[in-house]
Amino acid sequence: MKPRSTKHLALKIAALALPALADRLTRRLAARGFTGVTGQQPPRNPAVPFVTWKEAILWTAIAGAMGGVARMASRKALAGKLPVET
Numbered sequence: 001m002k003p004r005s006t007k008h009l010a011l012k013i014a015a016l017a018l019p020a021l022a023d024r025l026t027r028r029l030a031a032r033g034f035t036g037v038t039g040q041q042p043p044r045n046p047a048v049p050f051v052t053w054k055e056a057i058l059w060t061a062i063a064g065a066m067g068g069v070a071r072m073a074s075r076k077a078l079a080g081k082l083p084v085e086t
Contacts, residue, residue, distance in 0.1 A: 026070035
């Protein structure tokens with residue numbers, strides 16, 4: 001097994017951490033936008049009695065889609081940087 005360079009190790013760490021970080025930051029931005037538009041905090045727990053089905057589904061769709069796109073974009077940005085291991 002041949003030793004890996006420091007750059008390779010740093011890219012591997014970034015490939016693990018960057019998608020999660022992008023998802024987290026995007027969901028925070030989505031929460032701020034939701035609060036700005038509706039004047040309410042996003043429904044974090046749909047089991048709370050005052051959260052309606054409409055609010056829960058809307059928030060899940062927005063946050064999930066935005067977080068998914070952020071994860072995909074960060075992975076796509078790193079895709080050409082790491083060599084394929086066989």
